Amino acid sequence: KTVFQYMDILEKLFLLKILYFIEPNKGVEVFYKERKAYLTDPFLYRIFSSWCLTKIPEKSIIVESIVTSHLARKFNIGYWRNRREIDIVVFGRGMVGFEVKYREKAPAEKIGVGKIRNIITLTKNEFNENKLKIPVSIFLGSLNLS
Template sequence: RETYWNWIRVDLAKIGRSEETFRRVAKAILEKAPSSLSLNSIAKEFEIGTHKTAFEYLDIMEKLYIVKVLYHLDPNRLLASFRKNRKIHFMDPLFFDLFSDVCLRKIPEESVVLESVVASHLARRFEAFYWKNWREIDIIAKRKEELAGFEVKSREGADYSKMRIGKIGNVFCLGEELDRERNLLSLPLFLSLL
């Protein structure tokens, strides 16, 4: 952990950015994940200054491959909404451990970490987004004009086979069960196939 934190601190020093502000943005992600966040709420709630500063530090985190930002996707027009809230996922479970230590916060529940693992894996192979309106789809994978939605949950009795939102062809639930008729996929099996 210490090695990674020192690596980040050196990079921040090289570009003249504040370690404390970086910590506050990391704390916001730890405390709010997997909920969607606005830049204004990060800036206000975590006393960062302005939404521009929050954006700048998120951009730095993304360029350092620490986080992946998922933007809201309009499932009918296939356009990302950059003004809407965004979901922010750590790219590696190690970062939950590192930043919980650095920010003196507890590691989020396993379901939060699992959603980030799935989001980061899908983002490596596809364009990744999320959708939320009257329901939510944790992660939307897009390749050209094709969309697939993924929910990271284990709800007994959930049936995702008939769920259709806009041009999203299928929505799959990733969890412990495997039931192809209800679009339930085993999470370990799914990740091993990516």
């Protein structure tokens, strides 16, 4: 119970973003299932890892949190996981999935789950219009958050 209270406080302070599981057929959050938590600022990863005496997370985890915090500014977001996972699901009028694969030669995701038909793979440098692969830098630069 205490951990959830701390997470709630951190989210209210805009230091943490909590993603809830999305029911892919209905497009609604399921609050009783597992949650994913992302720090909203990359610098916080360095602070907390220093404070906890642990390693700084891999770049891919930090990039995934950056994408999450940017998308959360404008859209309702969550995640989906069964045997596989969709890192970020934007839901509302329609549903779009985002897989963050911050590496060279990232495989394109082909899962279609419920109403989540399009899955965009965000890569380090690779661009492929047919397989919906976009470099993270271009994606974040083209987001209109106003």
